[in-house]
Amino acid sequence: MESIKSQSYEVHLEDLAEAALKQHIAKNNYSKVFVLVDENTKKCCLPSFKEKLGYSIDKVFEIKSGEEHKNINTCSQLWQLLSDHDGDRKSLLINLGGGVLTDLGGFVASTFKRGIDFINVPTTLLSMVDASIGGKTGVDLGALKNQIGVINQPQMVLIFPEYLKTLEDRQVKSGFAEMLKHGLIQDADYWKSLKDSNDYANADYIKKSIAIKNDVVVQDPTEQGLRKILNFGHTLGHAIESYCLEHEERPTLLHGEAIAIGMILEGYLSHQLKGLSKLSLEEIKNTFLKYFAPVDFNPEDIDAILELLKYDKKNSHGNVNFVLLQNIGKAIADVKVPENLFQEAFAYYKE
Template sequence: MMTHTIQANNYNVYFNEKGYEELNIHLTKNKYSNIFVIVDSSTNEFCLPKLLPYIETDLNVEIIEFEAGEENKNIETCVEIWKVLTELGGDRKSLVINLGGGVVTDLGGFVASTFKRGVDFIHIPTTLLSMVDASVGGKNGVDLGNLKNQIGVINVPAMVIIDTQYLETVPQNEMRSGLAEMLKHGLIYDKKYWEEFLDISTIDFEALDQLIFRSVEIKNEIVKQDPTEKNIRKALNFGHTLGHAIEGYFLESQTKTTLLHGEAIAVGMILESYISLKKDLISAEEYAQIKNVLKAIYEDIIFEEADIEPILELLIHDKKNEYGSIQFALIEGIGKIKINQAVENELILDAFEDYKS
């Protein structure tokens, strides 16, 4: 079991048992008035029973649950939770613990950051995706309609606890969803790490702890250099410019099955790798390798002609846009990134054509 600690900006990410030891030290040191654990309907059932025995406190611990799913990651849910916090006697010395996947940590972090102008919060991510993605960087927020993470703040937790035992309850498709962000970390920053995933059948899930640790470490190294995303942190947007638009479109559409975040990002990475190829940033061999690895893990998503236009429309509202032009983070060879790349629509359409072929 991993016991290392990763030092992020003004907080630590602890792994497994060490996390609970640190949590209890933190509770002893800080005079909190009460503790609120925010869960969704699935983490309430599967993860909360694992967590509660670890918490050593005489304080009142209240559980606040909301319905699971990205469609509930909105300001209406926040309003409900702010009301409950108020009714249950939440004050400026309350502690919020967010136990769940990215929806819970994003929304819970936002609720805590804004309640009474901000109370302490701790993230305990329970899915592979939230462990390697939402755990680092202090991004908290909610969706506005089908625009992902449009409302939010950058504000860091008191600590993050990554406990891989929660993954025992995570279904395969959710594990694959998280894997997409790990693959991304290799593509943008560490070629050797990417190569560990070339033959997915040989991955030893006992070694998953080690892979998760490295993934968090990569994201942390990038975020530390640029906490507010003025520069290099934009590297983390690789696959997300188109991926988020695709995810948002499928979320809103009456006729489409909603995609998991990683499923949409996997498509985004193929499309944006194609764009990187056409801009002479990667070789044909590198592109073929990326496309083959991703297509072996993720099922093809079907795009009709009529889907492309609305997806491009959503790009216009992307938070990464500046001065009205769409900015992409592309890869320059595997393991390196080139940010602030303008991409013309023609090339995006070609990328979709190539993806379908």
């Protein structure tokens, strides 16, 4: 399966990924090779990855899984470990895990000694189709997602779909939400093909999603314009995700679960403000509710979620900027939304 060329690196899949990894290690005279894992990838993915690498690992660093550990404290621990194990500017950090781990690991590598090489090996569907492209690295600030970080590209990204077999169905569905988003913002035919598929986690669909995101990112690497469309569903979705993370009495939502709600809500806003047809809106809502159980929000929840919108990274000059759909396959960025429509959107979601 042909590799995908991004800005300064390539995304390699399956057999090509293994070959590219071995070639890269052989070509570069790294002083140290470190691998970052969490408790899940250490058990389920590290043994087979060591075989693929075929090279001595100097040290495996383990962090705890989960969004609640994607913070500067974890970074400090890893910077210290890199220093304690004689990491220098010619060291390599391989991040073996989901989006939380690759975001955090990329940020740690980008800032240790002003930057060392890193390779991302995403092991969840979400990280394969989303975090693998674009070079966004970073951590959360409290419950506020991705407030601290830099855009910095890995040496390469390696996709091994076999790792998806180690995941619970809920985790796979979380990644599926981002794949559906790619169709909604850029490719109506892909949306139609994907939304009724019983085998969405296969290599062909994964490659298609990566290619869609990559095409957007290559045209706008620093998110000055077009790249903003990748945030469809994320303005309200991130606020919902942060709110649930911050309130222990509420069940924590996975990223894709929160974004699925966000896409229904922002689909409603699209219908009201940008002419998305009622038929398309219903199609979007019914598709996401087919895969993701509805979540009940009371008025106090909604008020608190809307309060979090002021921290969204896309905000400018005090305005909350949304990405909305003109139709399925066509998105538009930097849309300002009247506040009264937020309550209407939640009411539509609850219907």
